[in-house]
Amino acid sequence: AQSVAxxxxxxNVAEGNPLTVKCTYSVSGNPYLFWYVQYPNxxxxxxxxxxxxxxxxxxxxxxxxxxNKSQTSFHLKKPSALVSDSALYFCAVSSGNAGNMLTxxxxxxxxxxx
Amino acid sequence: xxxxxxxxxxxxxxxxxxxxxxxxxxxxxxxxxxxxQDPGQGLRLIYYSxxxxxxxxxxxxxxxxxSREKKESFxxxxxxxxKNPTAFYLxxxxxxxxxxxxxxxxxxxxRLLVL
Numbered sequence: 581a582q583s584v585a586x587x588x589x590x591x592n593v594a595e596g597n598p599l600t601v602k603c604t605y606s607v608s609g610n611p612y613l614f615w616y617v618q619y620p621n622x623x624x625x626x627x628x629x630x631x632x633x634x635x636x637x638x639x640x641x642x643x644x645x646x647x648n649k650s651q652t653s654f655h656l657k658k659p660s661a662l663v664s665d666s667a668l669y670f671c672a673v674s675s676g677n678a679g680n681m682l683t684x685x686x687x688x689x690x691x692x693x694x
Numbered sequence: 695x696x697x698x699x700x701x702x703x704x705x706x707x708x709x710x711x712x713x714x715x716x717x718x719x720x721x722x723x724x725x726x727x728x729x730x731q732d733p734g735q736g737l738r739l740i741y742y743s744x745x746x747x748x749x750x751x752x753x754x755x756x757x758x759x760x761s762r763e764k765k766e767s768f769x770x771x772x773x774x775x776x777k778n779p780t781a782f783y784l785x786x787x788x789x790x791x792x793x794x795x796x797x798x799x800x801x802x803x804x805r806l807l808v809l
Binding site: 584616624626670681684685 | 698725734736737739742782794799801805
């Protein structure tokens with residue numbers, strides 16, 4: 581079975597400061613890792629994914645994520661937060677053993693204050 | 695939200711009533727998915743379809759039914775057997791279900807409320 585943990589229900593950060601949203605995962609086999617963002621009453625928007633290759637993945641809107649195999653983590657980062665980044669962020673994982681079935685974490689609410 | 699549309703945006707269900715949520719995509723994707731989102735929880739998979747005329751149960755299929763008669767369409771019916779249907783329902787699609795690491799793209803969602 582595969583699983584994802586997002587240990588923080590909410591992350592608060594001041595505008596202009598760096599942000600990190602944490603994600604750890606558990607799979608058997610090679611992991612494929614995703615980050616999505618959700619604005620209120622909207623669907624999920626794809627931000628970035630890790631398949632293979634460089635551990636640092638760059639995505640949309642200045643976000644990036646670092647894959648760490650030894651720590652089974654895939655934390656989302658941004659060097660300078662914007663108020664407009666305030667939203668709900670989901671980490672998800674799939675693996676070769678589960679086809680393309682995604683397992684989602686519970687989500688982390690990011691609040692960026694001016 | 696790309697080329698995936700869901701309708702209606704809001705849907706009200708009376709007790710004992712079946713209701714159908716629409717999902718259409720013009721991305722020429724083979725695979726389609728239905729998820730349920732409850733407050734404070736992640737998404738849970740209800741049903742998925744890898745190809746026309748074929749679909750599989752996900753983790754929480756009880757009380758739901760689907761069909762996949764056309765590549766572009768994957769409607770979800772919430773039956774009267776689903777005792778707690780109030781939730782936000784999200785449809786997604788991907789190029790292929792068998793491909794590893796394929797990105798799923800989501801529609802805007804339908805919020806179902808019980809009267």
